[in-house]
Amino acid sequence: MLLTPRAALPVLLLCVALGCARETTTATMTAAPLAPDVHSFARPAEARVTHVALELQADFTAHRLGGRATLTFVRRPDVRQLVLDTRGLEIRQVQDERQQPLTFRLEPPVEHLGQALVIALPASGDRVVVEYRTSPEAAALQWLTPAQTAGRIHPYLYSQGEAILTRTWIPTQDSPAIRQTYEASITVPRPLSVVMSAEMTTPNGTDAGNGLRAYKFKMDQPVPPYLIAIAAGDIAFKSLGPRTGVYTEPTMIERSAHELEDLEKMVAAAETLGGPYRWGRYDVLVLPPSFPFGGMENPRLTFATPTILAGDKSLVSLLAHELAHSWSGNLVTNATWGDFWLNEGFTTYFENRIMEALYGKDRALMLASLGRNELMREMADLPPADTKLSLDLKGRDPDIGMNAVAYEKGAALVRTIEQAVGRDRFDPWLRGYFNRHAFTSITTQEFVADLQQELIRGDTSLRDALNLPAWLDQPGLPPNAAPVQSPAFAPVEGEARRFAQGATASSLVVSGWTPQQWQHLLEQLRTVTLTPAQLRDLDATFRLSASGNSEILFAWLRVAVARQYAPAVPALERFLTAQGRRKFLRPLYEDLMQTPWGQPIARRVYAAARSSYHAVSTQTIDTIVK
Structure with a gap:
């Protein structure tokens, strides 16, 4: 299939896209360099956001961020409208850079997409200021009570923008093709700290009066909006190397630092394949357990689930994945x-x-x-x-x-x-x-x-x-796919067959097995018929319900649910209520909802756990647990 690359960017727009210094005069554009994005209302061929400056205050009581976003844009000379993506934002006013009010309207909502914010532009100028506040139900933002954190003393806030949720907390052109630089000033109550996917320019914050502190950030490299990220709470930091470190709650800092101590080596290994690391620092924020993904590759600061903290570095491939996203x-x-x-x-x-x-x-x-x-x-x-x-x-x-x-x-x-x-x-x-x-x-x-x-x-x-x-x-996996088969799994499959045929768990030859081999064993056993006695033997011998490795525990719980094994239900409930990672939640709730035995368990657990999950997870699980 012979395909043609899109047209080159005009020189001015290319400069903006690569993070060149912003001009104070009106910038113009002459062509549309972007592929159509069916998930954005933006019309970047006419007017395109290039920089976002945020001044926001976090209200942990009302569960809102409020303040203003100053948007710098380029446009065609004849264009008099700027179209932004929003969802659930309360727009208070829009002004130009001379603080003159601009006419605006919110279009009717569209499923999945939210509402277009259409701003009438003056003949000149390249900035607009949008004053707004977020909804308490903003899908990108998770507001946690102290009881939902590890320290149980202070509240916590974090964002998750992928894929199109940034529009629920920032009015901008929320398309991965419309890359933007950004800066931010975020005000929070003492003694909370703020981190963002950007360079922190005020490491200890500055006094903002009335018991508040302000933290400032800048990101000079243009990024897609879904990578603008924020977290605020009782957050500590420990260095892991010249350009790497870990942020998390103080009670988790030593455990997290031990698990991630190879981070600097990972960056060096990645550079040998991908070339120089271009983002300055690579730090990791280990979040509270409600985070819906394993990790999110926010530039300079990967957000990670605490379910990777297995104690033996067996799950650090997730960090290798997020680092590779750099x-x-x-x-x-x-x-x-x-x-x-x-x-x-x-x-x-x-x-x-x-x-x-x-x-x-x-x-x-x-x-x-x-x-x-x-x-x-x-x-x-x-x-x-x-x-x-x-x-x-x-x-x-x-x-x-x-x-x-x-x-x-x-x-x-x-x-x-x-x-x-x-x-x-x-x-x-x-x-x-x-x-x-x-x-x-x-x-x-x-x-x-x-x-x-x-x-x-x-x-x-x-x-x-x-x-x-x-x-x-074309659908499916093509026949020319490079084969992937680990010889280390052959003995695992042999032991799985022996157990299914009646061998006791204690007779299985498992000495020296890696966590990946245990995962493979459990995946094999999920497809065979096992008696309650066999399941009890397996769990008692290897203490699977108490595993500290989230992948092994997840694989075991899927075996137990498939066989309607009631003794594993307490461990299942703990797992579903103690973390909110969608990768684990979705299959387990789906498995439960497939049988009359599992349906009441799913409904009961979900009713108790739903408020602790991020919107990314509840949006999925709501459709499963009807």
């Missing part, structure tokens, strides 16, 4: 959510290369095998159209595409390309890909064009062997 996702971003695989497929592949460099090929291959197994299971339950890499998401929530297809089928394509040409050719191409598209957002078509021009280079046999249309536009 190149694939943050540096080079999907231009639309239908191109989401560009973020996650490259990152999942990159993550595995980091794990291989740090912990060896055997562990990396086990992780890749688990991912391939997850892909095959998930594709079996998806509509065929949703197993393509290039998705049509018009009229649909972009979260639909956030599944194993984007991650694991995407990674399988990248791995297939690598194996077709060898690492001697593939690795330089990959570094070049990140350099050529640095700080831009691209489409699948542009990826194909780059691959054809920079790697395939007219080699028809390589082009035909890769068969990109089968990957991008």
Whole structure:
């Protein structure tokens, strides 16, 4: 499939996109460089936001952020409107940079998208100031009571903007293609601290009077809006290296620092594949347990779930994944959510290369095998159209595409390309890909064009062997997918068969097994018939219900629910109420709702736990537990 890259940016707009100094005179634009985004009301061909300056105060009683956003934009000379994305925002007034009021209107709401904020612009000027406050139900913001934190003394706030939730707390053009620099001044009550996905310019905050402190931040590299992130609470910091460290609540700081002590090594390993790390620092914020994802790759400051704290570094591949996003996702971003695989497929592949460099090929291959197994299971339950890499998401929530297809089928394509040409050719191409598209957002078509021009280079046999249309536009996993099979799983499968056939748990040969092998064992046992006595034997022997490894506990609970094993219900309830990671919640609630035995358990637990989950999770679980 021969595809044409989009037109080059005008010089002025290119300067803005790359974070050049902002001019005080009106900026203009002459062309639309962006792919259409069905999840944004913005009309960037006419007027495009390039910088956001936030001045906000956090009200932990009302659960609102309030203040103003000053937006810098470029526009065509004839354009008199700026269109922004909002959802649930209370817009109080809009002014130009001379503090003159501007006429504005909120269009009727559209499902999934919110409301367009249309601002009438004067003939000159390149800034507008929007005064507003968020809704207490803003989907991007999670307000936690002290009881929902580890310290149980102070409240906590954090944001989660991906995919299109930033519009619930910032009025801007909320499209991954419309990259923006930003700065912020955030005011919170003492003694709380604030961190953001940006450079902190006031490390200890400044006194703002009335028992308040203000923290200031700046992000000079242009990022898509979903990567603007904030957290506020009782937050401590510990350095892990010259450019790495961990933030979390004081009671969790030592445990988190121990688990993440290899972070500096991870950055160095990633640079050997992706090229220089371009974001300054790489820190991790370990959040309270309601965080809906394993991690979120916010620039300079990954947000991470505490479920990665297994005590033995067995789950740090999640951090390798989020770090890899510093190149694939943050540096080079999907231009639309239908191109989401560009973020996650490259990152999942990159993550595995980091794990291989740090912990060896055997562990990396086990992780890749688990991912391939997850892909095959998930594709079996998806509509065929949703197993393509290039998705049509018009009229649909972009979260639909956030599944194993984007991650694991995407990674399988990248791995297939690598194996077709060898690492001697593939690795330089990959570094070049990140350099050529640095700080831009691209489409699948542009990826194909780059691959054809920079790697395939007219080699028809390589082009035909890769068969990109089968990957991008056809359902399922193409037959030319590079195989992924760990030899370390063969003895695991043998022990699973022995146990299913009646061997006792104590007779299983499990000495020296890695957590990944235990995961694989439990995945194998979920598909076979086991008696209550066998389940009791398995749990009593290996203390699975008490496992401190969240992946192993999750895999065991799926086995128990599939066999309606009542003694595991207390552990299930603890797991579902103690954390809010959607990866774990969705399958367990789905499993429970499939049987009359599980339905009352699901409804009872969800009724108690729902208020502690983030909106990203409740939006999904609400549709499961009807």
